[in-house]
Amino acid sequence: NLHLTGDNxxxxxxxxxxxxxxxxxxxxxxxxxxxxxxxxxxxxxxxxDRALRNIIIGLGGKDQGVPRETGFDICVASEVMAILALATxxxxxxxxxxRIIIGSTRDGKPVSxxxxxxxxxxxxxxxxxxxxxxxxxxxxxxxxxxxxPFGNIAHGNSSIVADQVALKxxxxxxxxxxxxxxxxxxxxxxxxxxxxxxTPNAAVIVATVRALKMHGGVGKIVAGKPLxxxxxxxxxxxxxxxCENLIQMIENMKLFGxxxxxxxxxxxxxxxxxxxxxxxxxxxxxxxxxxxxxxxxRGGAGAEELAEAVVAAAQKPSKFGFLYPLEASIEEKxxxxxxxxxxxxxxxxxxxxxxxxxxxxxxxxxxxxLPICMAKTHLSLSHDPTLLxxxxxxxxxxxDITASVGAGFLYALLGDMRTMPGLPSKPAGEAVDIDVNxxxxxxxx
Numbered sequence: 282n283l284h285l286t287g288d289n290x291x292x293x294x295x296x297x298x299x300x301x302x303x304x305x306x307x308x309x310x311x312x313x314x315x316x317x318x319x320x321x322x323x324x325x326x327x328x329x330d331r332a333l334r335n336i337i338i339g340l341g342g343k344d345q346g347v348p349r350e351t352g353f354d355i356c357v358a359s360e361v362m363a364i365l366a367l368a369t370x371x372x373x374x375x376x377x378x379x380r381i382i383i384g385s386t387r388d389g390k391p392v393s394x395x396x397x398x399x400x401x402x403x404x405x406x407x408x409x410x411x412x413x414x415x416x417x418x419x420x421x422x423x424x425x426x427x428x429x430p431f432g433n434i435a436h437g438n439s440s441i442v443a444d445q446v447a448l449k450x451x452x453x454x455x456x457x458x459x460x461x462x463x464x465x466x467x468x469x470x471x472x473x474x475x476x477x478x479x480t481p482n483a484a485v486i487v488a489t490v491r492a493l494k495m496h497g498g499v500g501k502i503v504a505g506k507p508l509x510x511x512x513x514x515x516x517x518x519x520x521x522x523x524c525e526n527l528i529q530m531i532e533n534m535k536l537f538g539x540x541x542x543x544x545x546x547x548x549x550x551x552x553x554x555x556x557x558x559x560x561x562x563x564x565x566x567x568x569x570x571x572x573x574x575x576x577x578x579r580g581g582a583g584a585e586e587l588a589e590a591v592v593a594a595a596q597k598p599s600k601f602g603f604l605y606p607l608e609a610s611i612e613e614k615x616x617x618x619x620x621x622x623x624x625x626x627x628x629x630x631x632x633x634x635x636x637x638x639x640x641x642x643x644x645x646x647x648x649x650x651l652p653i654c655m656a657k658t659h660l661s662l663s664h665d666p667t668l669l670x671x672x673x674x675x676x677x678x679x680x681d682i683t684a685s686v687g688a689g690f691l692y693a694l695l696g697d698m699r700t701m702p703g704l705p706s707k708p709a710g711e712a713v714d715i716d717v718n719x720x721x722x723x724x725x726x
Contacts, residue, residue, distance in 0.1 A: 331703030432459025497523030
């Protein structure tokens with residue numbers, strides 16, 4: 282939210298324009314007979330603010346609107362952000378914005394942004410945001426930074442348009458999927474690849490010694506606080522135990538028929554024995570290679586060996602395939618992801634989600650023959666952030682599900698996953714300030 286590219290601002294105002302249209306329609310007679318209790322379209326802001334998760338609007342008298350319960354999501358969870366990332370052209374974006382479902386009428390029919398006559402104005406607000414933002418690295422390598430749907434609460438991938446442009450400019454394109462192979466990478470394969478028509482030649486799985494130690498049951502990382510001593514001391518058994526999580530990530534890429542390379546981002550506290558333990562296990566369980574990378578210190582030269590390994594993996598034959606057919610039932614698609622990607626025994630569909638699935642089935646294939654976007658914690662392969670490593674014998678609760686028809690997926694909420702985060706006890710903003718003499722920002726890193 283430091284206005285790097287302007288994408289977040291465009292998404293926020295576009296999303297909130299539709300929110301305003303909804304409440305304006307309710308105030309001026311509700312001609313479409315929208316059921317206020319069915320409205321699933323919140324407002325968004327690009328600040329982690331837990332106090333806005335559940336609010337009441339329209340208070341203060343009849344001139345202030347119709348009182349109702351609603352809330353705020355964080356901007357990156359907006360369906361508009363997902364549309365920005367998945368649209369392939371201005372025409373496609375216009376059509377997707379029109380397909381957004383905000384709720385239903387009192388007799389159970391879906392209501393769209395097109396029905397509210399808002400989609401055209403939304404597209405006008407987004408037309409410049411559709412153009413990828415060209416930045417560069419410190420070594421002048423071009424990089425597109427475009428869109429920002431998080432991998433845990435959204436589909437977690439940069440834009441299709443940026444990938445398309447990049448492929449016109451280079452022999453190899455690296456595109457990011459947020460968090461692990463259970464989140465952004467799974468959604469890259471099952472969602473993004475369906476709409477882009479592109480398939481990856483290889484996957485790079487990033488790991489660190491300290492993260493694998495944590496998954497091995499050592500230490501606890503708290504946002505805003507220094508790492509505990511046990512995470513920076515050599516502990517080979519903890520690294521090996523934590524590699525169970527990495528092995529699941531490697532196996533997940535095999536599910537899609539994609540060769541993978543493990544990139545070990547090294548820190549000065551890592552020991553040679555710990556790094557070698559990761560390399561041995563990664564190669565043993567199916568990674569094409571496992572390579573140290575210290576580009577953070579040496580720039581491009583620090584990733585040269587990694588790049589060579591990725592090129593070699595990308596040139597090997599692959600048999601890309603989706604994890605499930607779109608025609609499968611909603612329940613079957615969610616269970617496939619949970620059992621094959623997370624390692625769960627199954628899923629438990631809670632009453633709110635079950636009621637909505639019934640409604641989507643009544644609305645027809647347009648609302649059911651869609652890929653699934655699972656929103657869950659990034660701290661575990663499961664829905665429970667306390668289950669580290671490679672958890673087994675658990676069931677994934679499906680708390681809620683929304684039809685994000687504009688984005689082109691069904692959006693399921695797992696466990697206690699929230700779409701509006703809260704600030705930690707020591708927010709990073711406490712350290713941020715500005716040098717009033719030079720205008721330079723300090724305290725970001």
